[in-house]
Amino acid sequence: MVKMTPLQRYDFKRAIEELEGYKGRATELVTLLIPPSKQISDVSNYLRNELSQSSNIKSKSTKKNVSSAIESILSRLRGIRQPPDNGLAFFVGHIPIGADRTRMVIKVVEPPAPLPTFLYRCDSYFYIDYLKEMMMDDDIFGLIVMDRAEATIGFLKGKRVEMVKNYQSLVPSKHGRGGQSAQRFERLIEIAAHEFFRKIGDTCTDVFLNVEGLKGILIGGPGATKDFFLRNEYLHHELQKKVIETFDTGYTDESGLSELLEKARPTLQHLEVSREKELMVRLFEEIRKENGGLAAYGEADVKQALQAGAVDVLLLSEGIRMMHRTFKCPTCGKEVAVFQKASTDPLLKCPEDGSECDLEKEEDMVEELAKVCESYSTTFELISTDSSEGSMLLKAFGGLAALLRYRMK
Numbered sequence: 480m481v482k483m484t485p486l487q488r489y490d491f492k493r494a495i496e497e498l499e500g501y502k503g504r505a506t507e508l509v510t511l512l513i514p515p516s517k518q519i520s521d522v523s524n525y526l527r528n529e530l531s532q533s534s535n536i537k538s539k540s541t542k543k544n545v546s547s548a549i550e551s552i553l554s555r556l557r558g559i560r561q562p563p564d565n566g567l568a569f570f571v572g573h574i575p576i577g578a579d580r581t582r583m584v585i586k587v588v589e590p591p592a593p594l595p596t597f598l599y600r601c602d603s604y605f606y607i608d609y610l611k612e613m614m615m616d617d618d619i620f621g622l623i624v625m626d627r628a629e630a631t632i633g634f635l636k637g638k639r640v641e642m643v644k645n646y647q648s649l650v651p652s653k654h655g656r657g658g659q660s661a662q663r664f665e666r667l668i669e670i671a672a673h674e675f676f677r678k679i680g681d682t683c684t685d686v687f688l689n690v691e692g693l694k695g696i697l698i699g700g701p702g703a704t705k706d707f708f709l710r711n712e713y714l715h716h717e718l719q720k721k722v723i724e725t726f727d728t729g730y731t732d733e734s735g736l737s738e739l740l741e742k743a744r745p746t747l748q749h750l751e752v753s754r755e756k757e758l759m760v761r762l763f764e765e766i767r768k769e770n771g772g773l774a775a776y777g778e779a780d781v782k783q784a785l786q787a788g789a790v791d792v793l794l795l796s797e798g799i800r801m802m803h804r805t806f807k808c809p810t811c812g813k814e815v816a817v818f819q820k821a822s823t824d825p826l827l828k829c830p831e832d833g834s835e836c837d838l839e840k841e842e843d844m845v846e847e848l849a850k851v852c853e854s855y856s857t858t859f860e861l862i863s864t865d866s867s868e869g870s871m872l873l874k875a876f877g878g879l880a881a882l883l884r885y886r887m888k
Contacts, residue, residue, distance in 0.1 A: 483591050485861040486849050489797060492614060493843075494588055498605045501574050501584055505541045508572030508584075509548040510606040512598040515566045522597075523556050529599065544573040544581065545601060551585060566594035570605045620747075621687045621696040621721070623679070624728055624735035626704045627672055630679045632686055633736045635697075638755070638865040640740060642733045643686050648675040680713035687718055696721045697746075699728035699739035758794060758860060759868035762880055775887065776880040778818070785851055789883050792858045793848060796869065796878030801844035806836035818844060 483491065501508065513522055530549045536542035548571040555569070568588040573581035592613045600606050620635040627650045633642040650671040651664075687693060696718060698705045705725050712719060726742040728735050744753050765772030773791075775784045784790050800821040807814050808829035815827060815836065825838045845861075852859040862869045872878060 485859060486846065487591065488614075489845055489861055491588075491591060491610075492797065493800075494586065495607055495610050495614065498570055498586060498607050498610075501570075501572075501605060503572050503574055503603045504581070505538060506601040506603060507541055507544040507548070507581075508574075508602055508605050509545065509552065509569070510598065510600045510602070511552055511569040511571075512594050512596065512606075512609060513562050513567045513569075514594045514597055515562050515564055517562060517566070517597050519556055519559055519561060523553060525599065526553050526556075547583065548572050551583070555587065563589050565590045565592055568594065568610065570607075572605070618694055619690060619692050620694050620723075621683070621690075621718075622699075622736045622739055623683065623696065623705075624699045624731045624739050625679060625708065626700045626702060626731050627675070629731040630675075631732055631735055632679070632682055633733075635740055638863055638869075640736050642736060644682055645732065646675075646678065646682070648672075650675055676708050676711070676713045679708070680715065683718055684715045687721075688715055693721060695723040697723055697726065697739055697743050699726040699735060699742060700731055701727065701729060755860075755862050755866060756868055758792065758882070759862065759872065762794065762882060765882065770886070773883040773886060774880065775883060776876045778877065778879055780887075781879050781881045784881055784883060784887050785848070785855065785857065787887065788855045788857075789885055789887055790852075790855065790857045790881045791884045792860055792882040793852050794860050794862055794872060794880045794882070795845055795848065796864060796873040797861050798864045798873045799845055799878040802841045803844050803847050804841040805839045807839045808832065808834050808836050810834040814839065 511522075511526075513519075526549050530546060530553070533542055533545045533549065536545060551571050552569050559567070566589075568590060570586040570588070571584065573583050576582050588610065590610060590613060594609060598606065598609075618635075618637055622633045622635055622640070624631050628648055630644075630646045630648070631642060632644045633640060648671070651668055683696075687696065696714075698709060708714075709719075709722060709725060714722070724743070724746055726739055728738045728742060730738055740747075744756070747753050762774055765774035766776070775781050775790070781790070781793070785793065801818050802821045802825075803816065804819055804825050804827070805814060805816045806825075806827040808831065811829060811831050811834070813829060813831055815830065817827060819825065821843070825841060827836045828834065829836050849859050851857075862872050864870050864873055872880060
């Protein structure tokens, strides 16, 4: 994931979700990706050629809609001398709105990282794969949990733990025989263990060695096996350099990977997953206190505390999709401000006379609250929905909670 401020990440994620939700009829949605190295004049010439080619489209409605989309992009390009540092992405086209009618969608996105290639595409959907890749987490760690009986290999990607391989070993367990038989059996056990460790090391080479941006490797497991594995250099020498620390874990299966992450939290304090978890744990601890502690949740209580300057840290879920809309009644002139889901149509009836109100203005709830935080020097934290704690913030608290500087009366 490209490094963005919490608000930039939220806005970019919202833009991707919005584009992903559009579906056109036939091939009426135009995607144009302009990398920073591309000359605007070359892009304009390319589009003029495509505009000429669009006259060959058999369907009259499709031909009209594609042509108008290209013309719309061309008109916007006239005011651009050169692409921004990361390039520019245009998403323009007609989407159906019922009764055989369509409306034009125009979305221009300046990506947070350079676009890798020039792309022009007409389809029934917008092509957003390159933008989605920019949302991927760049904090990647290798995870290994093991003992002589089992080994599991995986990744920590941002906040997600992903298992890649799980091996059950064929190393025999020790027995109580005596004499030469015991010595011979012990040698066989050590040979089998050696081969198992080599297999783990070879798999780690295949899985980890060429991963771009691998920050480090964490190794866990019960007993001393993990330390023996590391000390005897079964890992590739380049991977050996990336090992951060070993940790004692009780499990060596997929659940052992999550246990390893939990044990490694003090070591990985800089990771966003640890930061989010600590904030949520702190919130739960405050809520559990008899007097309610230094916590607030629920839209009304959080906003009251925020306006009073009592909020130390505002916790907002990335999954919130709410708009603050202001309506005005055309009959009595009354203004009404409400929060509505972003996915709902901006409709409201006047509480005085029942007339349908006009939408005066709207603002994303997250962006609005971020501005208030800035005014009161309040820390603004966006909590992802990838973790269980983040999911709980959205589902149990409506995606909005606060850690307070002092208790509100």
